Amino acid sequence: xxxxxxxxxxxxxxxxxxVTLRCSPISGHKSVSWYQQVLGQxxxxxxxxxxxxxxxxxxxPDRFSARQFPNYSSELNVNALLLGDSALYLCASSRHGxxxxxxxxxxxxxxxxxx
Amino acid sequence: GQQLNQSxxxxxxxxxxxxxxxxxxxxxxxxxxxxKQDPGEGPVLLIALYKAGELTSNGxxxxxxGITRKDSFxxxxxxxxxxxxxxxxxxxxxxxxNSKLTFGKGITLSVRP
Numbered sequence: 001x002x003x004x005x006x007x008x009x010x011x012x013x014x015x016x017x018x019v020t021l022r023c024s025p026i027s028g029h030k031s032v033s034w035y036q037q038v039l040g041q042x043x044x045x046x047x048x049x050x051x052x053x054x055x056x057x058x059x060x061p062d063r064f065s066a067r068q069f070p071n072y073s074s075e076l077n078v079n080a081l082l083l084g085d086s087a088l089y090l091c092a093s094s095r096h097g098x099x100x101x102x103x104x105x106x107x108x109x110x111x112x113x114x115x
Numbered sequence: 116g117q118q119l120n121q122s123x124x125x126x127x128x129x130x131x132x133x134x135x136x137x138x139x140x141x142x143x144x145x146x147x148x149x150x151k152q153d154p155g156e157g158p159v160l161l162i163a164l165y166k167a168g169e170l171t172s173n174g175x176x177x178x179x180x181g182i183t184r185k186d187s188f189x190x191x192x193x194x195x196x197x198x199x200x201x202x203x204x205x206x207x208x209x210x211x212x213n214s215k216l217t218f219g220k221g222i223t224l225s226v227r228p
Binding site: 113 | 118119123150155156157158159160163203205209211214215216217218219220
């Protein structure tokens with residue numbers, strides 16, 4: 001079975017621009033979470049979506065938004081990019097996201113560079 | 116944001132040696148997970164722990180869920196060169212709809228042949 005897939009692999013943007021990152025979860029997984037990982041740090045939680053609804057939000061500004069589609073794929077949008085948004089953006093999928101404990105499996109990530 | 120405590124930042128061992136890593140938190144977690152990340156890739160799940168005191172093995176890896184629910188340990192036995200990478204611990208609450216992971220900063224493991 002295919003794992004979590006993310007696109008694009010790499011992206012270079014200019015300050016002030018916006019970006020859309022995409023994620024397809026493992027088949028059968030209904031929950032998608034987004035994380036930001038800056039160099040030398042562990043991933044930081046941004047959003048969790050389950051059944052197309054936001055179920056959790058981390059400490060990120062409103063410039064960050066996301067959505068989940070009927071096929072459980074997801075998009076992460078970042079507006080008004082800042083240099084500090086440069087990071088590896090990771091998507092993770094799990095079978096459920098509501099009060100249950102299921103392992104999260106990560107995709108390869110999208111490397112975003114803001115210049 | 117909150118992060119779990121992992122130290123030291125780097126570890127250097129000889130091939131064939133065993134290595135232990137621990138992870139601590141000021142908060143209680145109901146699930147502990149250990150991930151390994153290679154450069155330029157996403158974290159790969161190694162072991163998941165669900166009950167305080169639980170000891171779980173996956174091949175040469177053994178992990179334990181601390182009794183206090185505030186710590187976890189990972190042991191790698193008979194290390195090999197492909198064990199090189201960054202090892203992250205992560206805690207997950209099980210208290211409702213939000214099942215976000217909180218990660219440590221990671222430990223970079225180097226294995227000398």
